[in-house]
Amino acid sequence: xxxxxxxxxxxxxxxxxxxxxxxxxxxxxxxxxxxxxxxxxxxxxxxxxxxxxxxxxxxxxxxxxxxxxxxxxxxxxxxxxxxxxxxxxxxxxxxxxxxxxxxxxxxxxxxxxxxxxxxxxxxxxxxxxxxxxxxxxxxxxxxxxxxxxxxxxxxxxxxxxxxxxxxxxxxxxxxxxxxxxxxxxxxxxxxxxxxxxxxxxxxxxxxxxxxxxxxxxxxxxxxxxxxxxxxxxxxxxxxxxxxxxxxxxxxxxxxxxxxxxxxxxxxxxxxxxxxxxxxxxxxxxxxxxxxxxxxxxxxxxxxxxxxxxxxxxxxxxxxxxxxxx
Amino acid sequence: xxxxxxxxxxxxxxxxxxxxxxxxxxxxxxxxxxxxxxxxxxxxxxxxxxxxxxxxxxxxxxxxxxxxxxxxxxxxxxxxxxxxxxxxxxxxxxxxxxxxxxxxxxxxxxxxxxxxxxxxxxxxxxxxxxxxxxxxxxxxxxxxxxxxxxxxxxxxxxxxxxxxxxxxxxxxxxxxxxxxxxxxxxxxxxxxxxxxxxxxxxxxxxxxxxxxxxxxxxxxxxxxxxxxxxxxxxxxxxxxxxxxxxxxxxxxxxxxxxxxxxxxxxxxxxxxxxxxxxxxxxxxxxxxxxxxxxxxxxxxxxxxxxxxxxxxxxxxxxxxxxxxxxxxxxxxxxxxxxxxxxxxxxxxxxxxxxxxxxxxxxxxxxxxxxxxxxxxxxxxxxxxxxxxxxxxxxxxxxxxxxxxxxxxxxxxxxxxxxxxxxxxxxxxxxxxxxxxxxxxx
Amino acid sequence: xxxxxxxxxxxxxxxxxxxxxxxxxxxxxxxxxxxxxxxxxxxxxxxxxxxxxxxxxxxxxxxxxxxxxxxxxxxxxxxxxxxxxxxxxxxxxxxxxxxxxxxxxxxxxxxxxxxxxxxxxxxxxxxxxxxxxxxxxxxxxxxxxxxxxxxxxxxxxxxxxxxxxxxxxxxxxxx
Numbered sequence: 055x056x057x058x059x060x061x062x063x064x065x066x067x068x069x070x071x072x073x074x075x076x077x078x079x080x081x082x083x084x085x086x087x088x089x090x091x092x093x094x095x096x097x098x099x100x101x102x103x104x105x106x107x108x109x110x111x112x113x114x115x116x117x118x119x120x121x122x123x124x125x126x127x128x129x130x131x132x133x134x135x136x137x138x139x140x141x142x143x144x145x146x147x148x149x150x151x152x153x154x155x156x157x158x159x160x161x162x163x164x165x166x167x168x169x170x171x172x173x174x175x176x177x178x179x180x181x182x183x184x185x186x187x188x189x190x191x192x193x194x195x196x197x198x199x200x201x202x203x204x205x206x207x208x209x210x211x212x213x214x215x216x217x218x219x220x221x222x223x224x225x226x227x228x229x230x231x232x233x234x235x236x237x238x239x240x241x242x243x244x245x246x247x248x249x250x251x252x253x254x255x256x257x258x259x260x261x262x263x264x265x266x267x268x269x270x271x272x273x274x275x276x277x278x279x280x281x282x283x284x285x286x287x288x289x290x291x292x293x294x295x296x297x298x299x300x301x302x303x304x305x306x307x308x309x310x311x312x313x314x315x316x317x318x319x320x321x322x323x324x325x326x327x328x329x330x331x332x333x334x335x336x337x338x339x340x341x342x343x344x345x346x347x348x349x350x351x352x353x354x355x356x357x358x359x360x361x362x363x364x365x366x367x368x369x370x371x372x373x374x375x376x377x378x379x
Numbered sequence: 380x381x382x383x384x385x386x387x388x389x390x391x392x393x394x395x396x397x398x399x400x401x402x403x404x405x406x407x408x409x410x411x412x413x414x415x416x417x418x419x420x421x422x423x424x425x426x427x428x429x430x431x432x433x434x435x436x437x438x439x440x441x442x443x444x445x446x447x448x449x450x451x452x453x454x455x456x457x458x459x460x461x462x463x464x465x466x467x468x469x470x471x472x473x474x475x476x477x478x479x480x481x482x483x484x485x486x487x488x489x490x491x492x493x494x495x496x497x498x499x500x501x502x503x504x505x506x507x508x509x510x511x512x513x514x515x516x517x518x519x520x521x522x523x524x525x526x527x528x529x530x531x532x533x534x535x536x537x538x539x540x541x542x543x544x545x546x547x548x549x550x551x552x553x554x555x556x557x558x559x560x561x562x563x564x565x566x567x568x569x570x571x572x573x574x575x576x577x578x579x580x581x582x583x584x585x586x587x588x589x590x591x592x593x594x595x596x597x598x599x600x601x602x603x604x605x606x607x608x609x610x611x612x613x614x615x616x617x618x619x620x621x622x623x624x625x626x627x628x629x630x631x632x633x634x635x636x637x638x639x640x641x642x643x644x645x646x647x648x649x650x651x652x653x654x655x656x657x658x659x660x661x662x663x664x665x666x667x668x669x670x671x672x673x674x675x676x677x678x679x680x681x682x683x684x685x686x687x688x689x690x691x692x693x694x695x696x697x698x699x700x701x702x703x704x705x706x707x708x709x710x711x712x713x714x715x716x717x718x719x720x721x722x723x724x725x726x727x728x729x730x731x732x733x734x735x736x737x738x739x740x741x742x743x744x745x746x747x748x749x750x751x752x753x754x755x756x757x758x759x760x761x762x763x764x765x766x767x768x769x770x771x772x773x774x775x776x777x778x779x780x781x782x783x784x785x786x787x788x789x790x791x792x793x794x795x796x797x798x799x800x801x802x803x804x805x806x807x808x809x810x811x812x813x814x815x816x817x818x819x820x
Numbered sequence: 821x822x823x824x825x826x827x828x829x830x831x832x833x834x835x836x837x838x839x840x841x842x843x844x845x846x847x848x849x850x851x852x853x854x855x856x857x858x859x860x861x862x863x864x865x866x867x868x869x870x871x872x873x874x875x876x877x878x879x880x881x882x883x884x885x886x887x888x889x890x891x892x893x894x895x896x897x898x899x900x901x902x903x904x905x906x907x908x909x910x911x912x913x914x915x916x917x918x919x920x921x922x923x924x925x926x927x928x929x930x931x932x933x934x935x936x937x938x939x940x941x942x943x944x945x946x947x948x949x950x951x952x953x954x955x956x957x958x959x960x961x962x963x964x965x966x967x968x969x970x971x972x973x974x975x976x977x978x979x980x981x982x983x984x985x986x987x988x989x990x991x992x993x994x995x
Contacts, residue, residue, distance in 0.1 A: 197589020
């Protein structure tokens, strides 16, 4: 089955997907291209292909997230992997088993891929240094959520063909958003211009050193952008009260029907979900013709299939290399 | 018993041919040091024959180094460090005196606690161990602890280190009250409200690493406040010491306070001179420390402050932690790193090599001035003073290896660094308590 | 290197294959052509075109990417990394006679993978295998129904097909 006409091709080398910050544009594009090959599987009568047959994927979730967890489980299932759900709501490490102990125990059961969601930034990095299995970050604190970033750019690319030159606004609690960070890395690496929009109290420290523009006014940017990603206000993460009231927040930063009238007619409206209807986005907009929110969910499975496939492929190659000296 | 036997054989000790640096007495030349009855007898040319001679040719002979900021974890966390293991680490690092911080479990908050530390230290018989007491009961920042009884028992100062005294009125009371005993009030400057749940410097790296940041302002706001309190008390014998300052802003505050002639001193650690927030990029918890590693700009400001005499003491903030605790997520791991056994070469690297300090300048900040801050009669080689001496080979080059450390903990980010400057011998009260030959690193 | 087939010979083989396939189509059965990426795809497109012309109606043609069905994914050889591309089959394969097309039939592993992939897509009435070149070296019990040219290459030799759509030249060589 050797490929013919060998040319020096790009080779995927990472057995972990920890974040998009460390990826090159070429690597991101490669994942997206690969994901295209997986799209068709979800449309078939038999929604399954065999490449991860006999592989064990663990969903190690220390934070509640039905959505991402199911998406990964579905992706793994469609590639014929077995999935073990391991949910620990309380990840407080002061009591009970540490993350490393948990991981080592799982590894002793012969796992191949760990999909980890954790409330501490860097937990996947820590894990990747200590176990042999592949590690896929499903969201760590407010550091990164790489597969969300990938599915977002995948969705945009499908609609617009390319991200080059697109103007994209990411609106909301930037400070505590891993989605904003992963989106920023992926979108800017692929050539888009990203603007963070939100109140100054929800901007992270030294935000001006990030490769983005900053605006405190949604009204100023709404007319200019090709894509708008409305972040969910995560009440559980907000410390203190960064804005006086939900009413006032919605007034300044909610994506309303009124505001949409001033947007480009072909603007893409995104949201990582789950939606706080009427808070960051009005129902009519979330369900409207510009919304790709449900496509994002569909594409999430596709992109995660590609990621699971690729990290497993890199791991298999590394193992083969090790065996061949 | 062995030590007693040694003394009977002849209680004179001569350190010959070393390069003696004693900034307090303006000595910076090749000469001999004669010690008898645990005291300095002569610094100069000694011609008479002495039974015990150390040939210090090519070595530096300096007053024993003093570290006024260490954590020995006893009582409460003896698996991390004990007064015995910490003392052994101290002499291996050339320190003849250390000051323990009172944030043990339970904290050092009465005279019995102070005496406990002293008793353990006597048993260990390595370095002189002093302790500070807590400013407030239980380090809770509400009610003053018994400073009087503690200072009578030998506490050399007071601090709630590990956290700052949040309530300005409590701090003001502490500063006023401490004047009765002429002791220093030391502060870990950190406004908890601004600091929030921060685990590293607040900035670009905390943002991209997705970790909550510790704003430099948390340190500076409290330092500014404390300086205002000191200013308010004005006269009297109030003494305030800012512990481990880490930001350019703090340097400016200290500069302004000193300009006004306020009784304010401060200290700096090696990690705030050598490491930056960037070190946290791989989530290595050995770089998790409080105050956090800052930026290049802050390092420059601290170095400039040292060059201009604004800094009064160089310390380690030796903070041992179990490996199992440091293996946690960055968010969850405890703050702190150990430094006793590599502080001297690190200061050589950060201050002598780039020409910020000369040797007398370094010794002043590692012996003479720290002694003054805690009010002990040490840090010089004056005649009649207790003979604490550190002998240093300034040119020995080697690799730091945590596995050779006497400390019980290994949380040291400098492991594997190539450094210059080795402690050859540490003499405490005229007795050789550490010798590099007999305990190779 | 030896040239086994030139452009003219390839053209004539394709014509022969077309005729043989048509001759075998049972009454009342719909056929479709599916090529295996990457050069099987081109051969399939050419065959579909010729079949359509001869039969007088459009014969559907699709492309199958078999990467996910390869049997060496977990024991990769050094060298090029299998790359997942898209499968583009826009028609229903149920109850059709599928002409599965590849450029070279060698070990039989690609054909095995392709059949597994096809079965995941539906239930064809039958699958027939058509190849431009049939060479020795079979590892699986698979034979071509329509073999254009039988090459007698030694196992260590590489038989390579170049087509103008992908390679700007038209020949089959053995190295």
